[in-house]
Amino acid sequence: MKKVFTTFYTILLILICTNIYGQDRTSLPDNKGPEVTVRGSVIDIETMAPVPRVNVEITGGNYTTTGYDGEFRIRARIGDELVIRSTDFATQYYTIKDNQRIRVEVHSLSNPVVLDDSEGSEIPKQSFNDYVQKARAVYKQDVSEGIDNIALALEIKTISESERAIAYELLADINTHWKQYDLAIANYTSSLKSEYKISVDIKLAKAYFNNKNYQESIDLYKVLSKKELSFQESLSVVEGLGDTYKATADYTKAIEQYTKAEHIATDANLVSVATRLNTKIAASYDLIGNGQKAVSSYNKALDLSSKENSESTVRSKVKVADYYNSRRQFDEEIKLRKEVLEGLSKVNTDSISNDDILTPQKQNYKIASAYVDQRKLDEAIPFFEKSIDEAINKNDLVVEKDATRRLSELYRDKEDFDKAAESYERYKSLVDQGYVVKEQELASAARLGKIVAEKQNRILSLEKDRELNEERYDLAFEKQKIIDERTNTNRLIIGSLLIVALSLLIAALAMYRSSKRQKYANNLLALKGLRSQMNPHFIFNALNSVNSFIATNDERTANKYLSDFSSLMRSVLENSEEDFIPLSSEIELIKKYTMLEHFRFKDKFDYTLTVDKDLDIDEFQIPPMLLQPYVENAVWHGMRYKEEKGLLHIHFSQKDDQTAVITVTDNGVGRERSKTMKTDNQKKQKSKGMGNIKKRIAILNEMYGDRVDVAITDVFETGEGTKVTLTLKKD
Template identity: 35%
Template structure:
């Protein structure tokens, strides 16, 4: 017990909850083996508390059952029943659950020994299947005690003998069970059988030099001899037990045996012998106490237990500090997480606002191109009317309205299908050709490797450059010019080329008025800004370049390159 208590002290000092739980349970079992049920209950409860903290269900089930047993030993049946039921609910299998429920029901029927028999027998069979020798022994003891309540001493003795068969590896338990059999024989006035059992136990203890067992068996023999009305033999047994206890330093048993002897001598009126025993005991008391290892061990254990109490208080304070620290840490972590979530939300909101602003700016830039296109178109209609070309004006307005409807439908889109873009651009070029038919011809070619029905192109990026090519390049030619719009697929990229043989960039700038130069500059900036916004929003890496053809041929080439886009 002292060794287990020391181990418990170490584990408490280390604050190792698993070892603490195990050592609490070990110490509880030591108290149980020594017959101290109250102390056993105290330490089983502490073990249960530790196993609960560790969330070890199997260990909780085992200790809860042990707790129920010590409560049953103390006749605290209500608590025992409750804990047997809890142990059953925690059991790992149906067999263990049934065993615990049987014990709970057995205690509920404590007033009816006959009904208890079925529960005990059921447990014995279940425990045999589980091969739990210690619990089988306990179950047979329960059966024996139940049989005694039913006045069936024969079954009681048989049950004790069966219990002995399962307790072969526990010498102390075997001795206790044999003493119980002796008590049954004694209660039935079969003193010789009882004396025979105690005599054999005494002989075994002598051969093993087990002095404590020798003392107890001598005391038991004395009790049997008194009942058998053989006082001389009883006194001899008591004197032998007293002298042995005194020699071996067992003060408690020496005192107990002395008390029985003194009572006998007083009853017999032999005061002289009684006083002689007292004097001898007092004379040797100091030496007896000094040599009594049980007192030393008890004192040592009391000191250790005091240390355990102190360490438990320290552990409780540590646990409280750790709990407070953890609470603060959780609060701190929670606050940080909340701040991070808030930060992410703000960043996301800002990004969303920024993205929305870019989308609005993109739409604004797209719509900025429409007034100029509308203005030029209306000028064309006005020109047709002034020249009394009503048919051409009507045809132009019809085509223009169709084009404007298509442009309006797609005005909120950043990318449109290539097929629709080509269709819109052709309508636009048809309109311009109707107006300047003696100034240029045009051609649109689409690479056969490009799927015009699935590929996307940036919306309203190409048309302004077609307009520039016609209005600032081809319009000023003395001869008929040519405009070529090409869509090519090259290494996963779509290349849009707008090539004309007009007067070229240099000559065009010389002929422009200051207002036209401002407009052209704004048109190019608009295109660049829209391409920049599209790249930021969609990460498409769209590039744009305008260059003049080298002499002797005049004209301009506009190239817009972007990756093949099949989903938006």
């Protein structure tokens, strides 16, 4: 009995911690003061001239820039930090105390920007190449400064079309580095309009791929393959086309392109490239189920990797190790990952981010996991500890947290409860840290997106000004012809009206899209809230069943039920953040749940669960935990009140290629009689599970189209028995 209570207590702690971690951050108290409008100006203390186009932002909040008069106005809250930033002076910081007026006096650095009194525009004192070189040097650390320098380069009135193409290409490179692929596509296109370069066209094809515009990527790669290409360009095009075919699941064509690229790399004796391509060929063979050829290509990649110790060859070994893991060949996997760690010690890993699978902390984690899968717990412990140490050195909170959790579970399995508890307490602390870091990352990402949008709009404005100046020249020329051609005036008026109408249409479309995005965001928040209610509701209903076994001192039954319940909870928590999961996963979950209910009420009902052999359970998607409330209602409100033993039948079938049908049928007392048999206290309680299910279905159908439909009917004319019919549509 002591062991039962220990296990129960551990699971309860995990569930409570998980539930707390999943709560919305907005529930935390806000200690900031009231909102105010802050006005201010930025003045060069040496010349007493206003400084225009200075970045003014509230940390984690609003953003604006100074006008040509150096003035700015921004909404903030008492206690917020105000940041004044420019490439022309040192960054200034202020804490907002009230709706004060702020005068910022700055000392300009070298190469200042001055004003042209004749047109009120800025004249950069640096050359085009100076700005481009500075942008190229800083954009990986400071995207704002990088784009600012591109804007300053484009403001120079004397730049050529070739220089304009260079500026837009670099701007697109910046977008690509910061994973803003839609902007990269637009800017690569602008570069090509000014001057065509094959190298830029290849980058555009890659940007299409990264933005998941696969068809556009394939079409462009095909066009490029017919051009006269250099060796490196040809290799990039062929491999890029293979990557795109693989992304569209056309694995045969992908293998064809990868093989062609591998021949090119082999002929040029590019060992690391050939190694990488062989791992891609192997992965593609694996995806089409040709294990023999997959193994052959992976072995070839390993042979090549032994000839050269580079980051690329080490990365290829990781791919092969992952393959061994998927085949549960743990000894081969462990051996190869140890070689990866040895190889990493000989290459420069400074540029490898924590998101990369190649990091030492992740490889140590995977070695430990492989040992655990072999039940070699003592061998796994040192590698989990190494993973934690590496994660701490690399400031990788995600791996540190996961490794600490697994270490706690491992100590628990070894019945070393003191160390298990110590590791678990550390894990809880890391969860809290992870939540804070995640909030900071989200705020940083939102601010980055806002900054880049502002900078991009600035560049678009410059481009429009350039086009407008060209139009002014054309208009001046046309005015000379108005005397002889009166009809041109009418054409100009009509053209102006069309531009105004188009502008209004674009504005309306922008407002519509903004409203649609807001509605989508609201739906996501609503779903998150419903899921956060659903999980505790289900968890505590199930815990009541555990409690009943413990209360009756039925230790063996409690242990059995608790073990099955832990397995079920793991499946529930893994799927809790998804809108849709494969139908196969939901079937496994409902099997576990129904088994647990029957385990408790075996004298009340029997059940059957059948799946038609024609139903492709991996092709259909279903919201997680959709069936459980209906099965729960059938047991608790239908058959539990039945005097004789009831029967529950759950059936999965396929109506047509696009439709699957799920029925949950019981021969219980029926819905109306069930209501009359409830106690007064039960009548006061509303079914949270059924209410949440209805709301989730309504929101998901609105977001993804009408993919789910539910109908509830009586089985018999007497009102006894209940049948729930759930219809699923493919997306």
